[in-house]
Amino acid sequence: MLFGAGILLLLLLTGIFFTLLIGSIPAIKASGIKFLSGTSWNPVTGVYGAVPFVIGTLLTSFLALFISLPFSFSISLFLGEYFKKGALAEFLNYATDILASIPSVIYGFWGLLFLVPIVRKFELSFHILPYGVGIFTASLILAVMIIPYTSYLAKEVILLVPQDIKEAAYSLGATRSEVIRKVIVPYSRSGIFAGILLSLGRALGETMAVTMVIGNSNLIPGSIFSPGNTMASVIANEFTEATNDVHLSALIELGLLLFIITGIINFIGNIIIKKLSIKG
Amino acid sequence: MQRRIIKDKLFEIIIIILAMVSTLPLILILFQIVKKGIASINWSFFVNLPQPPGETGGGVSNAILGTFILIVIAGVFSILLGVLGGTFISEYKDKKISELIRLCVNIFQGIPSIVIGIIVYIWIVMPLHRFSALSGGIALGIMMLPLIVKSTEETLRLIPSSLKEASLALGASYTTTMLRVILPAGINGILSGILISVSRVAGETAPLLFTAFGNPFMNFNIFKPVDSLPLLIFNYSMSPYPEWHSIAWGASFVLISFIIILNILTKMVSRKWKTVF
Amino acid sequence: MENGILKILNFYAGYNVKTILTNINLSIPSNKVISIMGPSGCGKTTLIRCINRMHELQPDANFKGRILLNEKNIFETSPILVRRKIGMVFQKPNPFPTMSIYDNVVSGYILNGIKMPRIEKDRIVEETLRKVYLWDEVMDSLHRKGTFLSGGQQQRLCIARAMAMNPEIILLDEPTSALDPKATAKIEELITKIKKSVTVILVTHNTAQAARVSDFTAFLYLGELVEYGSTEKLFTTPKDKRTEEYLTGKFG
């Protein structure tokens, strides 16, 4: 029975992969390699090029990562080095915990009613077309959403840095910030990298919050303030309204692409974490 | 020297400020949810069905019930399989196949939830030709699986093997040993793993978009579409009507409260029922 | 010792291709305490784990030969039955953490699905706990978990757990190595007492302990049974040079 359960888990994952693969066949037959190189996505004319969404996905995810890094890095140093205990640490721990458990649809809702107007004002004052929604807004929300993940993993590896090598550096006259930069960060580099990878995996596949604030345009975004779509958001938008089999299949193929990309990223991240033997 | 000390202090201050600023969105979000959420919550909010825009007194009883139904289905689907799977990889930890399953489970955990939605659409919705609570529940169940497997394995790994030997040495069968000695000893970890997984999926929307689909009416039939709080928040917040927005705030408040309560409960369970070896 | 309760005949055991025990022949008389001593790694644990068929639970275990319990080969009996007749106590106390003290004592019955009336259970619990000198200490907290007890009390509870099944033989694998001297003394005292109702096989590192409590002693060295006989004889006039060296502390 135990063995059966184990096998079932394996079958489930391989089943997911093959289901996506088989579901993509009509689209692969219809578009072939153009699916990956085409810059236009138009279900009405039956043209399915995923480039706008791949760009949208990469742009939002990396922008979010870029925005969130200083913050998550600070949190991990705060909790892993400066203040391991105390009321503020406790508060920060709770805060990141709750931040991680807020549903993405609520992030999206909040973004829509709170962040979008702010971004619009900002765009107005800089004479950018004031959509409010768009790649940038989506990245902001995503940044908030991934902070708890990156900071948690980074904190765990920073806590693993042995006391004696820190003390060795202090005894040579280094200041705390120097110890952090010259000893702690190099020592925990691969763990921090794994944390960033796993957060990136989350950001790439995040759907609801992004769908709600990205503006849902199927064109290649002209700037980070333009509306766009990610692979996940276009699936969310068009799946139930798919006009024909090829359209549905093209959306499934997007899902397959997303599955493969996040699968690879998680695979690498987990291997690193396993090497460091921390709990992920 | 002086400059180095100033630089050091500056670094620390920046770290503290950035860390604290990161909690700002949380405070803002919670503040708005509480303020606007409580304002729109009253008795009818919990017992009534949604009303068309413009009318007052609408509620979300259908979504609350739907969330509940979905979670029950998800639990039925995932708890037994997850606990057995976790037990398997902890029992046969050195086997190649366990290594493979562990890797699968980790990859599983990273699958975007929208992809799970597609899968369940193909597996359940297409053959049945309809959106249904059943398919939504299974989608959530698939998302719970990796969490339950991992927490079960981690819990069982901490149980000393001598306990198992003691039971076997008394002549107990392997199954009895697992059911009566090992799993009870790990019950706190397993249970809190289940609770945490419920709190993770309770707010999921993406996998429900084309499975449970949503339903403005009360529905007890698992072969028909149901609403859920996150789906309702999505649909209402994307609408142009302020009345609907305030319903969405209320629903957000209920959902967040539910999730936070689950989190607290999890901590209590894992502390209170902790087995001392 | 021709009519021993337990006879180990031409017995070999090991892991993978490695042989740990070579050609063990040992006949154990009933209602006596038999010590098995020897330096670390010589195969003491392996040997007693063969006696209740726990050895074969390890995936890479191998063995060859016969072990007779009351003239019947244990390898032709169901392991579950063997283990009910041959109880075991481990090096580190390991009461079941989710069960009360009371349930721990009758856990053998619980785990084997044997139903008994309450009075019968009460009787077994009291009787067994008295046997291991634990009754007075725990009679007021029978329904609390066993894990709050001291190490020595926990170990006596584990002995009670094995004794409650009325085994014919009880195997003790260094039962006092995790305990302080006072708790050790208590356990040694109860060992000499319980032999009235059960045959005791005691693995120990400690030669003094073997001398104090056992009637017969076996000396195991590098997986070989070097010498076996009455404790008095073995300690006063060891026949083998290696036994003598071990007893005088030349190795191990």
Ligand SMILES: Nc1ncnc2c1ncn2[C@@H]1O[C@H](COP(=O)(O)OP(=O)(O)OP(=O)(O)O)[C@@H](O)[C@H]1O
């Ligand atoms: N599972 C196993 N796989 C392979 N070798 C093992 C295993 N268990 C024990 N051994 C080896 O078998 C030999 C005998 O081990 P055993 O535990 O029987 O010794 P022991 O006399 O009880 O030692 P100690 O006094 O330290 O408890 C040792 O060399 C040990 O390394």
Ligand SMILES: [Mg+2]
């Ligand atoms: Mg041993």
